[in-house]
């Protein structure tokens with residue numbers, strides 16, 4: 001009888017330990033849902049299996065590849081103090097970004113960030129792009145291609161340069177995974193098939209896309 005009780009408690013301990021050990025992303029997912037995040041964001045991919053109506057049904061960007069796109073410390077901080085990323089409202093070329101994204105307390109932000117960082121895309125190959133002051137990338141970004149016409153970027157002496165129709169690329173160094181930038185350049189449709197960025201594949205060589213990705217990944 002005693003042995004039976006001991007076995008039972010050991011089993012119980014084992015189970016509570018395994019639940020505890022696996023707790024983080026699952027708890028973050030629960031918090032994601034209970035905070036209403038799923039009403040505006042998909043956390044299941046891929047994008048291409050969704051119809052245009054599906055795409056437009058959500059008011060915010062897809063997050064099923066968040067773990068491949070973002071850097072964890074930036075994500076945790078942004079969820080607590082979400083400053084606008086896109087100067088214009090999401091999917092609009094007219095309205096200003098209202099800058100009213102919901103804010104989370106620190107504990108919820110870190111659990112949700114842990115959940116989001118567990119969502120990755122097989123289309124992002126790790127370790128390809130190193131951020132650097134790449135002169136070739138700079139030439140492509142500033143002179144050869146119209147990147148700056150659509151994206152804000154850091155100019156000299158802290159000046160903010162560039163256009164408004166795409167997401168701001170200021171602080172890309174802290175925010176984005178360099179390898180995701182390159183995967184996005186190779187095939188933006190994988191991540192956002194509607195109201196998307198122009199495709200540069202076929203216009204820029206893969207080498208040029210690597211240079212411009214390394215250059216953008218270094219933006220403060």
Ligand code: HEC
Pocket residue numbers: 032035036037038039040041059060061062063066079083084085086090097101102103104112
């Ligand atoms: C009413 C709709 C709505 C709700 C609810 C909402 N979001 Fe968002 N979210 C947006 C929009 C719109 C953006 C784009 C903001 C920008 O570009 O500045 C965004 C951006 C984001 C981003 C950055 C994505 C990117 O690719 O730039 C993350 C991460 C995010 N939201 C997480 C969350 C989490 C976590 C919650 C729940 C606490 C949440 N959102 C709730 C609409 C929403």
Ligand code: HEC
Pocket residue numbers: 061085086090091141145146147148149150151165166167181184192195196197198200212213216
């Ligand atoms: C005609 C406008 C336009 C041009 C030109 C353009 N982009 Fe974009 N870009 C966009 C749009 C639109 C998006 C995605 C919008 C969204 O997610 O809300 C985007 C997204 C991006 C992103 C992802 C940012 C994020 O936070 O999700 C990167 C990186 C990027 N562009 C880099 C570039 C580079 C490098 C060039 C030049 C080779 C370039 N873009 C040229 C409009 C443009």
